Amino acid sequence: MPEDLGGRGLRSMHDWTLLIATLAKGDGSAAIAISMHLSATRGLAALYRASAPGSAPHRRAEGILEAVARGEMLICSTTTERGTDNLHPLTEARRSGDGWRLSGTKHFVTMSPLATHVATNVRMRDAEGDHIANVLLAMDTPGIHHGGDWDALGMRASGSQSLTFDDCPVPLDALRRIGPWGRWSTAVLVNRTLANVPLVGAFMGIAERAMEIAVAGQRKARARTGAHHVLAEMEIMLASAQSILARLGENLDAFMTDSEEGRNASYEQGHELMKDYQSAKWVVNRHAIDIVSQAMDLSGGGGFMSGNPLSRLYRDVRAGPFMQPYSPVDARGYIGRVLADDLPEE
């Protein structure tokens, strides 16, 4: 939130990621939920700074950010749909009368039970082609239905239910085109990376909390034979994960300064950014899962009990790998293609 609109002016991706990691030490569900809101306000703040004062985009961003600062708006954001990926949203806005009509279903709409608004990506077609567009809608828009279907292994308190858009009316100027449907573009590469990197921080925070519990437990009970080795391995994995995530944050901050918040980035830079994000995500998620698992080992049977925080961390940390774009199944192929200068177009 810009300082002139009542915020604290945080712009560092490094510090935003650390903020989410800090919150996740208390509750991973709350951390990923608020990160969804912050990904929307970050984009709006960037639009506010980049647009001419008094222009329509500037006024629109200003109005929304002021409402957020007053505590009147909480925004959930989602791109996930069943059976497709971020580049091929099937939720579609079709022209109707003076505006658009939006239909489709989004899944994993984190924080949606509490949100006043939803930001999402949709397909839109016009005379100029087939596009991905962003839209921000009030949750009381006619035709938005809450699925009430969030019942998951972990992140159970994140409110990540599905949302259905059933012929929702959308004002003509509410859609913002960001790139071609079905193809990577610089804007989509940059925006997806910036929105998702802080989520990696949540899994770092979960690992740090598990490490705290493990160390405290071993200090209290006098570490038994073998425990020192387990603690050491956990520490090495944590240091590796912290190091790559901190470096990614530093690089993102430099990128944001050099490219005027991504506006002057090239397509190649967009892929380079996404590649580095995927590498960090791979390392952090794998190590976080292993750290929590080894903390469970150290706890004996205690960590297996449902009342033990480790059992929650063990389930929550498994939400990291499948976060889009690129699960572990797909990430290596993507990273390798970027390295080979065979930039994926879709």
Place this chain on the structure above:
Amino acid sequence: MSYSIQPRTPAGKQLIALASDLIGNFSARADAADRAGEIRPENFRDMQRT
């Protein structure tokens, strides 16, 4: 020496200090919220208040 990540900006330092103060409340609510499978509005009120 530790590899733990430290904030790099004044705004980050302020916000992360505030977030650190919320860990206790979040943690106290987390297990019950997990069992119920329900998002806790108190966490978001805490964040908005800070």
